Amino acid sequence: MAKRHTTPIIGVLAVQGDFAEHIRMLESLGVEGREVRLPADLNGVDGLILPGGESTAMRKLLHRWDLVKPIKALAKRGAPILGTCAGAILLATKIADGDEPVLSLLDIEVRRNAFGRQLESFETSLVMEGFGKEGRSRTIQAVFIRAPEIVNVGPSARAVATLEDGRIVAARQGRILGIAFHPEITGETGVHRWLVAEATAALG
Amino acid sequence: MCENTGMPAPKRAKTSTWATKSGLAQMLKGGVIMDVVTPAEAKIAQEAGAVAVMALERVPSDIRRDGGVARMSDPDMIKGIQAAVSIPVMAKARIGHESEARILEALDVDYIDESEVLTPADDRFHINKHGFKVPFVCGCKDLGEALRRINEGAAMMRTKGEAGTGNIVEAVRHIRTVSEEIAALKGQSEKRLRAAAKEMRVPYELVKLTVKAGRLPVVNFVAGGIATPADAALSMWLGADGVFVGSGIFKAKNPAKTAVAIVQATTHWKNASILAEVSAGLGEAMKGIEMRTIPEGERLSKRGW
Numbered sequence A: 001m002a003k004r005h006t007t008p009i010i011g012v013l014a015v016q017g018d019f020a021e022h023i024r025m026l027e028s029l030g031v032e033g034r035e036v037r038l039p040a041d042l043n044g045v046d047g048l049i050l051p052g053g054e055s056t057a058m059r060k061l062l063h064r065w066d067l068v069k070p071i072k073a074l075a076k077r078g079a080p081i082l083g084t085c086a087g088a089i090l091l092a093t094k095i096a097d098g099d100e101p102v103l104s105l106l107d108i109e110v111r112r113n114a115f116g117r118q119l120e121s122f123e124t125s126l127v128m129e130g131f132g133k134e135g136r137s138r139t140i141q142a143v144f145i146r147a148p149e150i151v152n153v154g155p156s157a158r159a160v161a162t163l164e165d166g167r168i169v170a171a172r173q174g175r176i177l178g179i180a181f182h183p184e185i186t187g188e189t190g191v192h193r194w195l196v197a198e199a200t201a202a203l204g
Numbered sequence B: 001m002c003e004n005t006g007m008p009a010p011k012r013a014k015t016s017t018w019a020t021k022s023g024l025a026q027m028l029k030g031g032v033i034m035d036v037v038t039p040a041e042a043k044i045a046q047e048a049g050a051v052a053v054m055a056l057e058r059v060p061s062d063i064r065r066d067g068g069v070a071r072m073s074d075p076d077m078i079k080g081i082q083a084a085v086s087i088p089v090m091a092k093a094r095i096g097h098e099s100e101a102r103i104l105e106a107l108d109v110d111y112i113d114e115s116e117v118l119t120p121a122d123d124r125f126h127i128n129k130h131g132f133k134v135p136f137v138c139g140c141k142d143l144g145e146a147l148r149r150i151n152e153g154a155a156m157m158r159t160k161g162e163a164g165t166g167n168i169v170e171a172v173r174h175i176r177t178v179s180e181e182i183a184a185l186k187g188q189s190e191k192r193l194r195a196a197a198k199e200m201r202v203p204y205e206l207v208k209l210t211v212k213a214g215r216l217p218v219v220n221f222v223a224g225g226i227a228t229p230a231d232a233a234l235s236m237w238l239g240a241d242g243v244f245v246g247s248g249i250f251k252a253k254n255p256a257k258t259a260v261a262i263v264q265a266t267t268h269w270k271n272a273s274i275l276a277e278v279s280a281g282l283g284e285a286m287k288g289i290e291m292r293t294i295p296e297g298e299r300l301s302k303r304g305w
Helices: A019-028 A055-064 A068-076 A086-091 A190-203 B018-028 B039-048 B060-066 B075-084 B098-106 B143-151 B169-185 B190-200 B204-213 B229-237 B255-267 B272-279
Strands: A009-013 A032-036 A047-050 A081-084 A092-095 A106-111 A122-128 A138-144 A149-153 A158-162 A168-173 A176-179 B032-036 B052-055 B089-094 B111-115 B136-140 B156-159 B219-222 B243-245
Touching: A009 A019, A009 A190, A019 A032, A019 A047, A019 A190, A047 A086, A047 A190, A055 A068, A055 A086, A055 B255, A068 A081, A081 A086, A081 A190, A086 A092, A086 A106, A086 A176, A106 A168, A106 A176, A122 A158, A122 B018, A138 B018, A149 A158, A176 A190, B018 B156, B018 B219, B032 B039, B032 B255, B039 B052, B039 B075, B039 B255, B052 B075, B075 B089, B089 B098, B098 B111, B136 B143, B143 B156, B143 B169, B143 B190, B143 B204, B156 B169, B169 B190, B169 B204, B169 B219, B169 B229, B190 B204, B219 B243, B229 B243, B229 B255, B229 B272, B243 B255, B255 B272
Parallel strands: A009 A032, A009 A047, A047 A081, A081 A176, A092 A106, B032 B052, B032 B243, B052 B089, B089 B111, B111 B136, B136 B156, B156 B219
Antiparallel strands: A106 A149, A122 A138, A149 A168, A158 A168, A168 A176
16 A cells, blocks of 8 residues: 555556647646556555547557556546546546446546547637636636537536537536646646645545 | 548537647557558557557558559548548658648547658658648657657657567667657756757757656657557657557457457556467467668658658
């Protein structure tokens, strides 16, 4: 077992994608981010980030290296998990185009590439409910890259950010958060602060 | 699969920003981009775990063998590949060929590779990539070439290697050269950096940014000659953000298995026992060409200015 610690260690799935950007975000908050490629890398982590990347590639690597079960077990122990873009697809209980869900930890249905191809990738500002100081809302700059959309939020989860046209782009279920955009490439710290706070709370 | 039926970005959102262009490359990191010439190959690549495919009519080793002028692919062929997979689809335009690039942009490809593998269309200028909504990846063999391309608007780089050879020696030389040239500028005075910028024909600010970061300011993949899982791991070891594999997969004896193995090796490049496991039983890799047998004038990496 990992020795007792007071600041959490956050695992970052590093099979593919922009995991280095997430680790840099954590470091900027004074928190250790640990690359996770194999189940053993999850030992001693108090929270997990599933980064942006190609969800089809990440899905295959998760299965190939038997990471699905241990990640689910980590969630069951109360560790917070953040999924950005492809990471949110991995978390979802349902995928609209018929692909099998991967982790089924967040009660949402996602549609991959919901806005179109790269030319429809975009930046916009949006409001995240509950991610500001003392649980207030927080306006952030969000970058969407061949992004998914959350087309349905099930009864166990709730939407925490929508676009101006009403489409849902972030949803939370307890300590599981899935967002369609990339705070790690704009340097937006609110979401990572939330994750670290939840992980710290879970340490007890 | 992906029918591209998405509802576009909301009205007030900004598209084709630097963050969206360079950001897609960030999402491809730690992954393998595979050359494919048919929808069936594209599906094999996606199934193997490729993060993107490069749609082209002939892989570099065939271009090298056939000779003649190599041009942009037929739009129908690119569309067929876009319809076959949901991962990003890239396509190549000739160096300096703005019109081929406009056509590829109209086809809604996810990235354009302004590539020395095709026959150059302009012997003085590369495409002004800032003028496009679609992002570009370009090749480089040294720091100056990389920064000139970035200055023209490239949102991703790849070191060139020597495409179609199955021989990694040039790829190693090019990524080492870029790294060593950045390292040599570290700690140098402003005067020296300004002189280096002048010599490389790029703005001082870009040199300063690169030296401060200790790496190229955009994602940089290794390309040109990767034929085995070990080659992919070596590329990552030398500091690549990911790998392009051209002829190395579909010229191998067992493309599907080789593709899967190269994907695993790119993820687990630090883990020698996994590399040993995935390298086993792949059958023959592409034959490959020893560099001494390629006359200087026939080296694709010499194209680009």
